[in-house]
Amino acid sequence: METTMSLPDLTAKVVLVDIEGTTTSISFVHDVLFPYAKKNAAEYLQQTWATDETKQIVTDLQQYLEFNEYVESLESPQDETQKLIAGFVDYLIDKDLKLTPLKTLQGLIWAKGYESGELKGHVYEDVVLAFETWRKAGIQIAVYSSGSVAAQKLIFQHSIAGNLLQHLSAHFDTHVGHKQQSESYTKIALSLAVEPQHVLFLSDVPGEAAAARDAGMLTILLRRPGNAPLTEEQQSAFVVIDDFSSLHAIKLP
Numbered sequence: 001m002e003t004t005m006s007l008p009d010l011t012a013k014v015v016l017v018d019i020e021g022t023t024t025s026i027s028f029v030h031d032v033l034f035p036y037a038k039k040n041a042a043e044y045l046q047q048t049w050a051t052d053e054t055k056q057i058v059t060d061l062q063q064y065l066e067f068n069e070y071v072e073s074l075e076s077p078q079d080e081t082q083k084l085i086a087g088f089v090d091y092l093i094d095k096d097l098k099l100t101p102l103k104t105l106q107g108l109i110w111a112k113g114y115e116s117g118e119l120k121g122h123v124y125e126d127v128v129l130a131f132e133t134w135r136k137a138g139i140q141i142a143v144y145s146s147g148s149v150a151a152q153k154l155i156f157q158h159s160i161a162g163n164l165l166q167h168l169s170a171h172f173d174t175h176v177g178h179k180q181q182s183e184s185y186t187k188i189a190l191s192l193a194v195e196p197q198h199v200l201f202l203s204d205v206p207g208e209a210a211a212a213r214d215a216g217m218l219t220i221l222l223r224r225p226g227n228a229p230l231t232e233e234q235q236s237a238f239v240v241i242d243d244f245s246s247l248h249a250i251k252l253p
């Protein structure tokens, strides 16, 4: 579907940003954050095994069909639950399955890395100026990511460009729903108390943009280095930009 929206005519009350592949490089998530979580998961589980938070994550993880698939895939049964869950976490990270309890656990593990200074959140240079420009224009900025709300706040609080949290007014993760379901975007617009047509959603994933569009939101795809290539059809169905610099002219409706 040919998109008629021209960038200079863009108006929005809220810009809703995805993280991986949009504000932040895919390589930072896959080559830094995920390996960090894998390396530290077993120790984190061992240290916090008796806490209610970890007990809830362990209970929730075992509800998924993927848990049964993982157990059945093991050559020799693992009878120690703690080691079984640690192995399942590795399995899920390797497959990049964005299960909500996994994302909660990853956020808790990353918190220690950010607090120690070992982790610094990647954001593209153009993101900071765009955030400042939109905020000066009275436009709110919200985040919708598969990463937990806690992980979202950490990546922006401890970013390589300093603390960017002051620009962000709301955070949504998969507790609101799956990112490729239009109902999730309807719920986000309701939560923001903004009409969907006054929300501009920026993402790297066409399926997410399609779901947001079905919910009535404006959508633009980001083509960042390392992002999955877009098909001709996807490029004709959505406005595609390489960075946020072409979005400085956004105005309130």
Ligand SMILES: CSCCC(=O)C(=O)COP(=O)(O)O
Pocket (backbone or CB within 6 Å): 018, 019, 020, 021, 029, 033, 098, 103, 106, 144, 145, 146, 147, 148, 151, 152, 155, 179
């Ligand atoms: C919040 S930083 C970690 C992001 C993450 O875990 C992830 O799976 C990224 O998914 P997104 O929906 O932001 O593309």
Ligand SMILES: [Mg+2]
Pocket (backbone or CB within 6 Å): 018, 019, 020, 021, 022, 203, 204, 205
């Ligand atoms: Mg993404």
